[in-house]
Amino acid sequence: xxxxxxxxxxxxxxxxxKSFTKTKQLDIIQVFNRDIDHLDFVDNASKKVSxxxxxxxxxxxxxxxxxxxIEEITEKLDTKNGIVVHTSGSxxxxxxxxxxxxxxxxxxxxxxxxxxVNFKEIPLCLEANSEENLEYLKNIxxxxxxxxxxxxxxxxxxxxxxxxxxxxxxxxxFTLAADFCKKEELPFDILRPLIKETVDKLETxxxxxxxxxxxxxxxxxxxxxxxxxxxEDRKKIYTLLTESIQKLxxxxx
Amino acid sequence: xxxxxxxxxxxxxxxxxKSFTKTKQLDIIQVFNRDIDHLDFVDNASKKVSxxxxxxxxxxxxxxxxxxxIEEITEKLDTKNGIVVHTSGSxxxxxxxxxxxxxxxxxxxxxxxxxxVNFKEIPLCLEANSEENLEYLKNIxxxxxxxxxxxxxxxxxxxxxxxxxxxxxxxxxFTLAADFCKKEELPFDILRPLIKETVDKLETxxxxxxxxxxxxxxxxxxxxxxxxxxxEDRKKIYTLLTESIQKLxxxxx
Numbered sequence: 229x230x231x232x233x234x235x236x237x238x239x240x241x242x243x244x245x246k247s248f249t250k251t252k253q254l255d256i257i258q259v260f261n262r263d264i265d266h267l268d269f270v271d272n273a274s275k276k277v278s279x280x281x282x283x284x285x286x287x288x289x290x291x292x293x294x295x296x297x298i299e300e301i302t303e304k305l306d307t308k309n310g311i312v313v314h315t316s317g318s319x320x321x322x323x324x325x326x327x328x329x330x331x332x333x334x335x336x337x338x339x340x341x342x343x344x345v346n347f348k349e350i351p352l353c354l355e356a357n358s359e360e361n362l363e364y365l366k367n368i369x370x371x372x373x374x375x376x377x378x379x380x381x382x383x384x385x386x387x388x389x390x391x392x393x394x395x396x397x398x399x400x401x402f403t404l405a406a407d408f409c410k411k412e413e414l415p416f417d418i419l420r421p422l423i424k425e426t427v428d429k430l431e432t433x434x435x436x437x438x439x440x441x442x443x444x445x446x447x448x449x450x451x452x453x454x455x456x457x458x459x460e461d462r463k464k465i466y467t468l469l470t471e472s473i474q475k476l477x478x479x480x481x
Numbered sequence: 482x483x484x485x486x487x488x489x490x491x492x493x494x495x496x497x498x499k500s501f502t503k504t505k506q507l508d509i510i511q512v513f514n515r516d517i518d519h520l521d522f523v524d525n526a527s528k529k530v531s532x533x534x535x536x537x538x539x540x541x542x543x544x545x546x547x548x549x550x551i552e553e554i555t556e557k558l559d560t561k562n563g564i565v566v567h568t569s570g571s572x573x574x575x576x577x578x579x580x581x582x583x584x585x586x587x588x589x590x591x592x593x594x595x596x597x598v599n600f601k602e603i604p605l606c607l608e609a610n611s612e613e614n615l616e617y618l619k620n621i622x623x624x625x626x627x628x629x630x631x632x633x634x635x636x637x638x639x640x641x642x643x644x645x646x647x648x649x650x651x652x653x654x655f656t657l658a659a660d661f662c663k664k665e666e667l668p669f670d671i672l673r674p675l676i677k678e679t680v681d682k683l684e685t686x687x688x689x690x691x692x693x694x695x696x697x698x699x700x701x702x703x704x705x706x707x708x709x710x711x712x713e714d715r716k717k718i719y720t721l722l723t724e725s726i727q728k729l730x731x732x733x734x
Contacts (some may be wrong), residue, residue, distance in 0.1 A: 295700075295703065296702065336672070336675055337674060337675055337678060338675060338682070340691075342685070345678075349674050351671045377671055383667055386661045386665040386667065388703075389710055390658035391658075391672070392719075393655075393719075395675055395694065396696060397654050397718075397722045398655075398679055400696075400726050400729070401650050402688035403689050404646055404729075405643035406688050408642060408646075409640070412636040414630075414632070414636055416688075418604045418640065419589070419643055421602050421604060421628070422604075422648055423648075423651075425591055426647065426651055427676055427677060427679075429591070429652075430673065430676065434669065435653075435656040435669075436656050436659065438652055440652075441648065441649030442645065443649060447548075450571055457638060461725060461728065464721060465721060466646075469649075472653060472718060
């Protein structure tokens with residue numbers, strides 16, 4: 229069995245712990261967090277560690293902590309032959325250069341504490357400091373997911389910013405729309421089927437081809453009617469995104 | 482049976498035609514379009530009309546055409562007792578004031594020609610010029626959908642602008658992300674599970690509570706790393722949406 233140590237107690241650490249424990253080939257021997265109280269997701273008290281010097285020798289060290297804490301942890305972490313990986317979308321592999329064997333194990337998904345996830349469907353973006361280590365990580369990743377991608381540090385940075393656009397920013401647009409509905413005493417539920425279809429459409433169309441709406445049609449009457457309804461901040465967002473759609477689709481501004 | 486005439490040959494007209502013909506209570510007696518060639522979705526040639534003066538007396542006239550054409554059609558349309566409705570999100574009920582019985586029948590969804598839709602799940606937003614007519618429209622709407630909403634003209638305008646935010650603008654963000662991926666030779670498929678989860682999350686969380694990301698965390702390091710990767714146009718969008726998230730969630734800018 230492959231001996232694994234997980235470092236961290238956040239959403240990624242928790243979900244990876246749960247997913248790893250379901251496989252027969254991986255044995256999580258320890259989980260580290262500075263505050264041991266946050267390790268309540270770990271079933272066995274003897275596996276919980278809050279003193280980093282108590283970490284044993286393992287085959288895989290999985291660092292799933294905040295970006296800004298990775299450097300400090302790597303300074304304190306020691307291993308002879310284990311492969312040390314981080315799970316960050318924005319940090320380079322380079323940050324782990326002190327270790328003989330290193331890699332990145334980046335799950336491209338948004339995790340919440342309460343919502344269970346199906347790792348089989350989550351893209352795992354892998355990188356390693358050698359072909360051998362990459363193969364090793366691929367084998368481990370394939371135990372929990374069907375979607376394995378080889379992604380270098382540059383590509384991972386592009387994915388990370390893409391994730392902000394498709395997840396964080398879209399969700400913010402949903403929030404603004406929820407606000408418009410609330411002001412007019414309409415339930416947010418009324419928008420759910422449209423939001424669902426917006427995404428379902430992408431199963432058959434690429435997003436460029438799926439584009440519709442007044443910006444694409446250059447329907448100036450509707451655009452100005454919309455702008456009239458919005459406050460200054462929303463107006464700026466509406467204008468900028470409308471212009472961006474028109475530029476990308478080669479419409480006259 | 483309720484005699485229905487549909488006016489128009491676009492996506493909404495086509496999908497409403499298909500959905501109406503499946504019910505036993507509605508009898509589509511005619512479908513009008515200036516260009517009869519666009520009425521290929523109508524099964525019976527004798528029902529196709531391109532001369533508006535040939536329209537018969539019906540119980541319901543459903544105008545599903547471009548906003549800018551509605552006024553011209555209403556000038557030419559005549560009925561004694563039929564109820565005339567339009568399907569536009571942005572036009573007031575008022576535009577049909579010449580008719581004794583009028584209303585709005587606005588399906589809040591994005592339609593493509595090729596993709597079949599399940600009307601049962603589509604919110605139908607209804608308005609009418611009398612209580613009696615509203616009840617009449619509710620009865621008809623409930624034959625094809627389980628989601629009937631009473632929505633006045635002001636509310637409908639708010640819904641229409643909301644639809645632009647949740648559908649058009651989100652889809653544009655997906656397009657920009659697809660572009661980032663393409664430049665780094667990554668398949669768009671890698672982002673699909675994240676997009677899907679962004680929307681699935683809304684089944685258990687409202688969008689305000691579902692917000693995550695560097696803007697919300699006020700993670701300046703990540704934000705500036707992202708900005709460095711973007712061209713001027715994308716940078717503007719990133720900055721504006723980041724600021725908007727931070728304002729809404731009461732973060733220090």
